[in-house]
Amino acid sequence: MLDIRALQMSYGAEPVVENVDLGVAAGEFVSLIGPSGCGKSTLLRAVMGLQKPTAGNIRLDVEKAEIGFLFQDDALLPWRTARDNVALGLRIRGRSKGEARQEAMHWLESVGLGQFGDRYPRELSGGQRKRVAIAQVLALRPKLLLMDEPFASLDAIVRHYLTEDLLSWVEGEDLTVLMVTHDLEEAVAVSDRVVLLGNGPRAHVKGRWEIDLARPRDLLRVKEQPEFATTARQLWDALSEEVRTPTIRQRPELEVVNQ
Amino acid sequence: MNQANLWLQLRRAAALTLVLLAWEGISALGWVDPFYAPPPSAIGGSIAQLFIDGEIYKHLQATFGAALLGLFLGLIGGALLGFIAALIRPVAELLEPVMAMLNAIPRVILAPLFIIWLGIGIASKVALSFILVVVLTFFAVYNGIRDVDTRLVERVKTLGGGPLVLLREVYVPSVVAWVMGSLKVAVGFAFTGAVVGEFVASSRGLGYLLAFAQSTYNAELTFALIVLVLVFVMLLFGLAGALERHLLRWKYR
Ligand SMILES: Nc1ncnc2c1ncn2[C@@H]1O[C@H](COP(=O)(O)OP(=O)(O)OP(=O)(O)O)[C@@H](O)[C@H]1O
Ligand SMILES: [Mg+2]
Numbered sequence: 001m002l003d004i005r006a007l008q009m010s011y012g013a014e015p016v017v018e019n020v021d022l023g024v025a026a027g028e029f030v031s032l033i034g035p036s037g038c039g040k041s042t043l044l045r046a047v048m049g050l051q052k053p054t055a056g057n058i059r060l061d062v063e064k065a066e067i068g069f070l071f072q073d074d075a076l077l078p079w080r081t082a083r084d085n086v087a088l089g090l091r092i093r094g095r096s097k098g099e100a101r102q103e104a105m106h107w108l109e110s111v112g113l114g115q116f117g118d119r120y121p122r123e124l125s126g127g128q129r130k131r132v133a134i135a136q137v138l139a140l141r142p143k144l145l146l147m148d149e150p151f152a153s154l155d156a157i158v159r160h161y162l163t164e165d166l167l168s169w170v171e172g173e174d175l176t177v178l179m180v181t182h183d184l185e186e187a188v189a190v191s192d193r194v195v196l197l198g199n200g201p202r203a204h205v206k207g208r209w210e211i212d213l214a215r216p217r218d219l220l221r222v223k224e225q226p227e228f229a230t231t232a233r234q235l236w237d238a239l240s241e242e243v244r245t246p247t248i249r250q251r252p253e254l255e256v257v258n259q
Numbered sequence: 260m261n262q263a264n265l266w267l268q269l270r271r272a273a274a275l276t277l278v279l280l281a282w283e284g285i286s287a288l289g290w291v292d293p294f295y296a297p298p299p300s301a302i303g304g305s306i307a308q309l310f311i312d313g314e315i316y317k318h319l320q321a322t323f324g325a326a327l328l329g330l331f332l333g334l335i336g337g338a339l340l341g342f343i344a345a346l347i348r349p350v351a352e353l354l355e356p357v358m359a360m361l362n363a364i365p366r367v368i369l370a371p372l373f374i375i376w377l378g379i380g381i382a383s384k385v386a387l388s389f390i391l392v393v394v395l396t397f398f399a400v401y402n403g404i405r406d407v408d409t410r411l412v413e414r415v416k417t418l419g420g421g422p423l424v425l426l427r428e429v430y431v432p433s434v435v436a437w438v439m440g441s442l443k444v445a446v447g448f449a450f451t452g453a454v455v456g457e458f459v460a461s462s463r464g465l466g467y468l469l470a471f472a473q474s475t476y477n478a479e480l481t482f483a484l485i486v487l488v489l490v491f492v493m494l495l496f497g498l499a500g501a502l503e504r505h506l507l508r509w510k511y512r
Contacts, residue, residue, distance in 0.1 A: 075410035
């Protein structure tokens with residue numbers, strides 16, 4: 001479905017990521033983890049074609065129109081209501097206005113925002129906006145879903161139910177997913193494979209974990225399985241290696257000022 | 260909130276009435292010379308007289324015609340130029356310095372030139388209004404397009420939107436927000452252009468009447484005309500405000 005070979009991405013002279021190989025087979029759910037600023041978002045943007053690689057190549061087996069993309073700092077059109085934001089993608093795909101709106105309301109309901117269709121984004125909370133964005137993308141019934149920390153700003157409960165819904169949706173529709181997340185347990189619980197991107201600059205893949213838990217998965221049950229805990233622990237250790245010691249502990253030395 | 264608003268309006272009206280009464284009283288006591296500062300009642304009478312004579316209508320028509328035409332053409336012209344400059348780089352390289360220069364100078368100094376070129380008729384007043392408004396609108400649209408939130412552009416692109424959808428869903432609404440922000444200023448500018456143009460050389464219009472009042476040292480008529488211009492501009496401000504609240508309801512609701 002998606003095949004990334006020897007990918008290099010740079011903003012300035014020094015590459016952010018280098019020599020990244022990553023394949024995602026059809027129907028696979030792959031999570032991408034890694035320290036903050038290592039280039040996860042950059043990688044996802046490259047797959048979507050929003051940013052050109054400086055080396056290497058990306059092969060896609062789907063049309064651009066069949067890819068759903070959820071940005072990390074997603075923005076809704078401020079001058080459109082939640083419903084019309086969701087309807088926009090459907091309208092672009094040629095659906096009539098009434099049809100698109102009706103379908104949009106259905107999707108808003110499925111992310112728990114049935115009563116908020118007439119609100120403008122300014123009148124929604126951060127988490128509600130995020131859910132509108134999720135509805136906006138799912139409404140297009142993508143075959144490949146690229147998600148950049150989709151649930152980061154949601155409370156634990158909503159997050160759990162949305163993840164559960166998404167999981168059953170993905171399993172039911174046989175969707176292919178590449179998701180960036182900072183939540184290791186979430187990564188293990190939903191993925192077939194977790195890929196660790198090392199510290200940047202010149203970040204590359206530092207580890208891969210196959211998650212052999214049976215599908216369909218029950219988000220609560222899966223966490224009780226012994227394999228879950230061991231894999232999560234391994235991810236934790238591997239990620240700790242990559243994350244630099246938090247700078248809060250490293251007070252700047254006063255002598256440095258005099259240099 | 261509405262009640263608070265009502266109270267605010269009432270307090271303002273009361274303050275204005277108080278000032279006018281005080282002014283009237285000072286005049287009645289003979290503390291100021293009515294030749295320089297005629298009492299409000301005299302100014303009111305003068306305004307009424309203008310309408311009773313019917314004299315004022317052709318002047319109002321001239322000024323309004325010039326101002327509204329200049330406003331309309333200036334908004335359209337500025338929007339078009341701004342769009343083109345924002346989308347086509349070489350055009351921006353040519354236009355931006357010219358517009359920046361026009362923006363820096365007090366554009367009313369062009370009035371004599373327009374009168375030489377276009378005569379003392381309405382055309383020179385429209386031109387002055389236009390040049391005042393077009394520069395303002397150009398920058399509103401140009402900056403509006405260049406400062407468009409790139410996240411919105413990417414969002415619409417990833418939803419499958421082409422250039423036309425981008426224009427309709429992202430660029431035009433962003434630009435409308437910017438233009439609305441300067442619409443009231445544009446209305447003021449349009450009237451400035453028309454009245455100043457008439458003031459310099461004309462045969463009708465509120466500016467012409469002002470010039471006449473000034474040359475005959477008629478403070479009463481001068482005040483009356485100032486009040487008239489004020490009232491009409493405030494009226495247009497109200498309309499512009501209503502339009503703004505409607506078009507930007509996603510911001511104000
Ligand atoms: N537009 C840009 N111009 C220059 N540098 C950038 C730009 N965007 C990102 N970077 C840099 O590229 C690196 C990777 O950024 P990226 O957003 O891909 O990180 P990330 O892995 O998604 O981090 P996080 O987990 O915090 O979201 C960072 O060091 C960042 O400073
Ligand atoms: Mg990121």
